[in-house]
Amino acid sequence: KDAxxxxxxxxxISDSIYLRYIKKTITHEVITALKKDFNISNAIVEAKSIAxxxxxxxxxxxxxxxxxxxxxxxxxxxxxxxEDISDRQFIDAIxxxxxxxxxxxxxxxxxxxxxxxxLNNLSDSAKKELxxxxxxxxxxxxxxxxxxSTESSNYTSNHQNNNNRSSGN
Numbered sequence: 223k224d225a226x227x228x229x230x231x232x233x234x235i236s237d238s239i240y241l242r243y244i245k246k247t248i249t250h251e252v253i254t255a256l257k258k259d260f261n262i263s264n265a266i267v268e269a270k271s272i273a274x275x276x277x278x279x280x281x282x283x284x285x286x287x288x289x290x291x292x293x294x295x296x297x298x299x300x301x302x303x304x305e306d307i308s309d310r311q312f313i314d315a316i317x318x319x320x321x322x323x324x325x326x327x328x329x330x331x332x333x334x335x336x337x338x339x340x341l342n343n344l345s346d347s348a349k350k351e352l353x354x355x356x357x358x359x360x361x362x363x364x365x366x367x368x369x370x371s372t373e374s375s376n377y378t379s380n381h382q383n384n385n386n387r388s389s390g391n
Contacts, residue, residue, distance in 0.1 A: 228246070231252055268305055272307070276315050283321050283365050286361060287365065293315060309354050317329055324364055327360075331352065335352040
C-alpha cells in the first residue's frame with residue numbers, strides 16, 4: 223500500500239521535485255519531507271479553510287448562530303496565513319451558506335445597501351457599505367425571530383392538542 227501511495231504522490235509532482243525524494247520508501251517520510259521543504263501543510267490548511275468558508279452549508283435556522291461563529295473563526299484562521307478574505311467576499315460566503323429564507327433576506331439587505339450606494343453616487347452623499355458585523359447581527363436577529371415564532375407555534379399546537387385530548391374524555 224505504501225508503494226501505491228508514494229506512486230500517487232509522485233505522479234502529481236514534477237520530476238525535479240520527485241528526484242529529491244526518490245530514495246524515500248515510506249509515505250509518511252515523503253509527506254513529512256514535502257511539508258518541511260514546501261510548507262505544504264499551511265497551504266493545504268489555507269486552501270481547505272477557504273473552500274470550507276464557501277461550501278460549509280447550514281440548513282437549520284436554529285443552528286445559524288453557531289454556523290456564523292464557525293465562518294468567523296474560519297476567516298480569522300485564514301487571516302493568520304498570508305491570505306486575506308475581503309469583507310465583500312466574506313459577506314458573499316455568509317449569504318451563500320445560510321438557509322434559503324435567511325439567505326434571501328440577507329441578499330435583499332445587501333441589495334438595498336448597493337442601491338443606496340448607487341443613489342448616493344448620484345448626489346455625492348456619503349457612501350454606506352454593508353459591514354460584516356451588520357450582516358451577522360441582522361441574520362442572528364432574523365434567525366432568533368424565526369426560531370421563537372416556530373417554538374411559539376409548536377407550543378400553541380401542542381397546547382391545543384392537549385386541550386382536545388382533555389375535552390374528549
